[in-house]
Amino acid sequence: METTTTNIAMTDTAAAKVKQLLEREAAETPLALRVAVQPGGCSGLRYALYFDDEIKDTDVVGEFGGVKLVVDKMSAPYLKGAKVDYLDSLQQSGFTIDNPSAQSTCACGDSFH
DSSP: EEESSSEEOOOOOOOOOHHHHHHHHHEEEEEEEEEEOOOOOOSSSEEEEEEEEEOOOEEEEEETTTTTEETTTTTTTGTTTTEEEEEESSSSSSEEEEOTSSSSSTTTTSSSO
């Protein structure tokens, strides 16, 4: 099961993992998971995921399983239709972003264009 804002989706598995990580942070102010697209990487752009306590009026905000997910207005077009997931297997462990808008990706999986 997943919920979608106008631009991005997050699976229940990813939301549960973010919630678990936020509980460990024990921050004084509420934190949201920010997903951004930044210049860099071998394919031109890369994803950034981090906790943020600042939400701007221009941000796209969604809530998934009690977790706020925030995308800035510059990153939103690049993330339209993307899905944040969390994998925990023998081969891979961590957050992934499946982005159908990415024209190409690099071998490391962290960069796209």
